[in-house]
Amino acid sequence: MAYTILDTSNLEAYLFSLPQIKSFFNTDALLINEIGDGNLNFVFLVTSADDASKQLILKQAVPYLRCVGESYPLSKERMTYEIRSMERFSELSPHIPKIYHFDEEMSMIIMEYLGEHIIMRKGMIDGVKYPKFAEHISSFLAETLFKTSSLYLSSSEKRELTAQFIGNSELCKLTEDFVFTAPFMEHETNAELPELSDEAERITKDLELKTKILQLKHKFINRCDALIHGDLHTGSIMINEEETYVIDSEFAFVGPMGFDVGALIANLAMSWVSHTVLDETSDYADWILRTIEEVWQKFEKKFLQLWDETKESALFAKGFADTQIRKAYQEEYMLALLRESIGFAGCKIIRRQFGIAGVDDIRGIEDAQKREAANRLAIKIGERFIKEHNILNNINNAMTLIKA
Amino acid sequence: MAYTILDTSNLEAYLFSLPQIKSFFNTDALLINEIGDGNLNFVFLVTSADDASKQLILKQAVPYLRCVGESYPLSKERMTYEIRSMERFSELSPHIPKIYHFDEEMSMIIMEYLGEHIIMRKGMIDGVKYPKFAEHISSFLAETLFKTSSLYLSSSEKRELTAQFIGNSELCKLTEDFVFTAPFMEHETNAELPELSDEAERITKDLELKTKILQLKHKFINRCDALIHGDLHTGSIMINEEETYVIDSEFAFVGPMGFDVGALIANLAMSWVSHTVLDETSDYADWILRTIEEVWQKFEKKFLQLWDETKESALFAKGFADTQIRKAYQEEYMLALLRESIGFAGCKIIRRQFGIAGVDDIRGIEDAQKREAANRLAIKIGERFIKEHNILNNINNAMTLIKA
Numbered sequence: 001m002a003y004t005i006l007d008t009s010n011l012e013a014y015l016f017s018l019p020q021i022k023s024f025f026n027t028d029a030l031l032i033n034e035i036g037d038g039n040l041n042f043v044f045l046v047t048s049a050d051d052a053s054k055q056l057i058l059k060q061a062v063p064y065l066r067c068v069g070e071s072y073p074l075s076k077e078r079m080t081y082e083i084r085s086m087e088r089f090s091e092l093s094p095h096i097p098k099i100y101h102f103d104e105e106m107s108m109i110i111m112e113y114l115g116e117h118i119i120m121r122k123g124m125i126d127g128v129k130y131p132k133f134a135e136h137i138s139s140f141l142a143e144t145l146f147k148t149s150s151l152y153l154s155s156s157e158k159r160e161l162t163a164q165f166i167g168n169s170e171l172c173k174l175t176e177d178f179v180f181t182a183p184f185m186e187h188e189t190n191a192e193l194p195e196l197s198d199e200a201e202r203i204t205k206d207l208e209l210k211t212k213i214l215q216l217k218h219k220f221i222n223r224c225d226a227l228i229h230g231d232l233h234t235g236s237i238m239i240n241e242e243e244t245y246v247i248d249s250e251f252a253f254v255g256p257m258g259f260d261v262g263a264l265i266a267n268l269a270m271s272w273v274s275h276t277v278l279d280e281t282s283d284y285a286d287w288i289l290r291t292i293e294e295v296w297q298k299f300e301k302k303f304l305q306l307w308d309e310t311k312e313s314a315l316f317a318k319g320f321a322d323t324q325i326r327k328a329y330q331e332e333y334m335l336a337l338l339r340e341s342i343g344f345a346g347c348k349i350i351r352r353q354f355g356i357a358g359v360d361d362i363r364g365i366e367d368a369q370k371r372e373a374a375n376r377l378a379i380k381i382g383e384r385f386i387k388e389h390n391i392l393n394n395i396n397n398a399m400t401l402i403k404a
Numbered sequence: 405m406a407y408t409i410l411d412t413s414n415l416e417a418y419l420f421s422l423p424q425i426k427s428f429f430n431t432d433a434l435l436i437n438e439i440g441d442g443n444l445n446f447v448f449l450v451t452s453a454d455d456a457s458k459q460l461i462l463k464q465a466v467p468y469l470r471c472v473g474e475s476y477p478l479s480k481e482r483m484t485y486e487i488r489s490m491e492r493f494s495e496l497s498p499h500i501p502k503i504y505h506f507d508e509e510m511s512m513i514i515m516e517y518l519g520e521h522i523i524m525r526k527g528m529i530d531g532v533k534y535p536k537f538a539e540h541i542s543s544f545l546a547e548t549l550f551k552t553s554s555l556y557l558s559s560s561e562k563r564e565l566t567a568q569f570i571g572n573s574e575l576c577k578l579t580e581d582f583v584f585t586a587p588f589m590e591h592e593t594n595a596e597l598p599e600l601s602d603e604a605e606r607i608t609k610d611l612e613l614k615t616k617i618l619q620l621k622h623k624f625i626n627r628c629d630a631l632i633h634g635d636l637h638t639g640s641i642m643i644n645e646e647e648t649y650v651i652d653s654e655f656a657f658v659g660p661m662g663f664d665v666g667a668l669i670a671n672l673a674m675s676w677v678s679h680t681v682l683d684e685t686s687d688y689a690d691w692i693l694r695t696i697e698e699v700w701q702k703f704e705k706k707f708l709q710l711w712d713e714t715k716e717s718a719l720f721a722k723g724f725a726d727t728q729i730r731k732a733y734q735e736e737y738m739l740a741l742l743r744e745s746i747g748f749a750g751c752k753i754i755r756r757q758f759g760i761a762g763v764d765d766i767r768g769i770e771d772a773q774k775r776e777a778a779n780r781l782a783i784k785i786g787e788r789f790i791k792e793h794n795i796l797n798n799i800n801n802a803m804t805l806i807k808a
Contacts, residue, residue, distance in 0.1 A: 150625045155580055156573040158625065166567045169560040176559055181721045210725060211733045221554045221562065221718055222629050314625055317585045321614060329615045 079107035085252030136244035138298035148227035180217035183355035262344030346385025483511035489656030540648035542702035552631035584621035587759035666748030750789025
């Protein structure tokens, strides 16, 4: 169907025009609520008027940045990449909500409503522990990253996959600007934070830090390792104690693996900062540290297991490497991936302090002194992550940088 | 026009159907000679029957690998990438023959005949010095690599360029197989060289060498730095003492810059090996060494000059880095590029010893003992290039590896 902006006035008619959706609800009347609180899209929760248990989510992109308005145009085709990545991820991992319908022309996707899950960031702010999270997210990362890489796909499959996402230029540019650039210089989009002006000034001039950020930005632009989610923070995860789902993959493209692993580590680390500043004795902070470590350890183990099971790929021709050579290369590969993940995590942490988009874990701290303390601690961790990522030897080294 | 294989029976009629070609020749009769000696395509030299000075080259891809025949299918769409890259390179550098006409559907390009130039490899085998070569090729490399990279283009221009070449999967796969894989293992496509079987066996089992080859192959597959020629050896260069032209860019794609620089260094180094083995006192060998050094030095200087003139790019937002930060990053960047170029050069040298495609400089040595000595010397250089590329600090270190 040709692109039409959906709203509460036309949404019911549209949904009833889709046979599989009509039969899902099996009713004559729908309750419709706009519940989106993200920066980009409109999100509707649709409920059967007859049966409150029948609910679906409809997400549509509009041709501008929602949080700014029509004055900030952003092509609605970004939804194409969310649709394509959700489809691909669904084939590889159970940690993706069920998709009921999508329409690239309408820039629209209809999916399972996760009514018993909450945004992980909110749960973490409330100090809720998720005992299965490390297990789930490490599986998601290992399965999606490994199986969309040249370690698994054939040469032509890898290039076809890259081609499917190469058009997601606008959202890649947002990351280039807002993760790797603006927060590290004087820029009109940065948050107004006079209390951090000494830190901002110092960072803007730090030669070592900025050359390392350029190295990481160069990797982001010039590497095509695997299909990455592209925005895998705790706000893109729906969770409860039993289940974990990854959502909001409109930033997906074939890029550096470490960007997803790093996004996750960065956001867990910022939650740790928040809890540490708010309550030094908090055992929740310890749970977060253990979780970061476990996420990496389990991810590494699963990734290597998938690799060991793979007989042939673009990189590994049959018979090219014996077990010893493969193991040696794997060891180097995983260390490089850990290092780059920590580097990306550092950029993500610092950008959340100075940039346009903060995280509620820290910007939401009401006590101004504690908020500032959290900002400063996060900046320190981010800085060490960036400066020292290339000399880390294992995840424990990274943990030390957080706890120091 | 729909795809038709051109041959001496239908070529004249086809050429006369193209108005600009008809008017170029301004005659009723053409002399047509098939002169292709490459592995992939048919190449015709077309001459006006009335005026021998009016000559053009027509190159057409057929849907199989020419040197094997119809039993080795290879999509004729590869010519699309040669056409696109020739067009792009023409905009950036004068070292590309003039293009008169092309037709993507016909997988065909008509271009200037370089009657006063010869294939550089042949000239080098004959010991001809080309005093302007380093100047010319360093300009070609600097202009084409810099201006198709994220150091010059905007984020969206860079991704659009990448998209234009991402379909060149088949030829990328040929490189993956024949440069990075088959020559380093037992493989049916390798040359039968019983006299080198000890070296072949040793290399096949060398853990350090093979993990480094995997690193380099991973870069080839997963990096998209700039539009590269993809096969820039001395057989892809037409030259005389005054002029230098780059041809045969069907392997072009957006890949690692060092692959082009490395291809060139590898092929110059193999010519050095050949002349050194054939005549120890040869001053031609010294000219080659000086040329390798000059190519790198001039390339580096020109690349940095273009960079200094560039105010803004995908990587460098306006105002992000002051001069000091830019200079520090440039230094790291050029060192990494030199290292990776030498690494790629090492793979290219060794593959030319064991692989299906040798180079005439070495395989053409008639004396079997000298040929074997050249093979062994080339293998030694290639091996050190691969193993030590990551610890080189400047081009002199690389020169030492050749001369040692």
